[in-house]
Amino acid sequence: MNFMGFSSQISLSLFLVLAIGSVLASSRLLSNEPWMIEKHEKWMNFHGRVYKDNIEKTERFQIFNENVKRIETLNKMNRGFTLGVNAFADLTNEEFRASRTGYKRQSKSNHFDLHLKSKSKSKSKSKSKSFKYENSTGVLASTIDWRKNGAVTSIKNQGECGCCWAFSTVASMEGLNQIKTGKLVSLSEQELVDCDTEFDEGCEGGLMDTAFDFIKSHGGLTTEANYPYKATDGKCNTKRAAVNSVSIHGHENVPANNEKALLAAVAHQPVSVAIEGGGFDFQFYSGGVFKGECGTDLDHAVVVIGYGVEKKDGSKYWLVKNSWGTGWGEKGFMRIKRGDGPKEGLCGIAMDASYPI
Numbered sequence: 001m002n003f004m005g006f007s008s009q010i011s012l013s014l015f016l017v018l019a020i021g022s023v024l025a026s027s028r029l030l031s032n033e034p035w036m037i038e039k040h041e042k043w044m045n046f047h048g049r050v051y052k053d054n055i056e057k058t059e060r061f062q063i064f065n066e067n068v069k070r071i072e073t074l075n076k077m078n079r080g081f082t083l084g085v086n087a088f089a090d091l092t093n094e095e096f097r098a099s100r101t102g103y104k105r106q107s108k109s110n111h112f113d114l115h116l117k118s119k120s121k122s123k124s125k126s127k128s129k130s131f132k133y134e135n136s137t138g139v140l141a142s143t144i145d146w147r148k149n150g151a152v153t154s155i156k157n158q159g160e161c162g163c164c165w166a167f168s169t170v171a172s173m174e175g176l177n178q179i180k181t182g183k184l185v186s187l188s189e190q191e192l193v194d195c196d197t198e199f200d201e202g203c204e205g206g207l208m209d210t211a212f213d214f215i216k217s218h219g220g221l222t223t224e225a226n227y228p229y230k231a232t233d234g235k236c237n238t239k240r241a242a243v244n245s246v247s248i249h250g251h252e253n254v255p256a257n258n259e260k261a262l263l264a265a266v267a268h269q270p271v272s273v274a275i276e277g278g279g280f281d282f283q284f285y286s287g288g289v290f291k292g293e294c295g296t297d298l299d300h301a302v303v304v305i306g307y308g309v310e311k312k313d314g315s316k317y318w319l320v321k322n323s324w325g326t327g328w329g330e331k332g333f334m335r336i337k338r339g340d341g342p343k344e345g346l347c348g349i350a351m352d353a354s355y356p357i
Helices: 003-030 034-047 054-075 095-102 111-118 120-125 164-182 191-197 208-218 260-267
Strands: 082-083 250-251 271-275 284-291 300-309 315-319 334-338 355-356
Touching: 003 082, 034 054, 034 250, 034 271, 054 082, 054 250, 111 250, 164 191, 164 208, 191 208, 208 250, 208 355, 260 271, 260 355
Parallel strands: 284 334
Antiparallel strands: 082 284, 250 355, 271 300, 271 355, 300 315, 315 334
């Protein structure tokens, strides 16, 4: 048998299979509406998206195509808020939820949930019973925006790392520090991702309460400049983490399922909250007072930095800072419906809120 000839035939066959697959992928792509293909190309250029081959490009185009058409259909319903074709437009909702959320998200090994259960006694201690703003609900500002008070750093981007819990923790801490000292200092999420590993699991998920506990026991948190964000799990840099910039005395929890109590807390400082933020409406939110579809399956963490009333229709809202970059929402921020609904609040925003002290 001529093994060299046989080997060449196999190589040629593989080449033909790959070539035919590429041609078929391209033909399927070209069979779609030209205007959508052009829209996808412009979107790719704008976001710097590059695919490994035509097969992947075709698959991503089909997802993009379906997302864009659904966005346009929903926007025609005039729901009081709009959706937009953002950087997540070539992701399925399942892919988006898996990579951009991270509140209490279970790791593949189930270690996270098992570890929390085995340490339930310690974890329960992190749930504070005191709420220092309980008697201030009657004398609150009608609106507040902590950005205008200089207590909010610029929008950050967690990337494809499920550490929203760290960004939420840090944002509320940055706010408290500015309120107390008059200085706005950007703090390190990466320190929490790398070093807060007893209860929290970096890009695999975590909790704000346990992060606050870690910061207190560690003596503080260093700056972002000293310990920059890398959007991936890493080994704790103990030398950098030892340079504490801002410390806290602990944290308190807002009474659950009580938007009035949450209002009282936010009137005094930014507050970390958990929400269900993995739905389609959330994925593509671009502006207005959000009243979209979401439940109370908490999977994402953000920080409430204010509240107000929409002038056009009188809709009450929470002002939220997210960690998905400035291309999402209202330049990275969101207004979400406040009150006039279930006690948990829209998307469960009042279910699990806490703040540093």
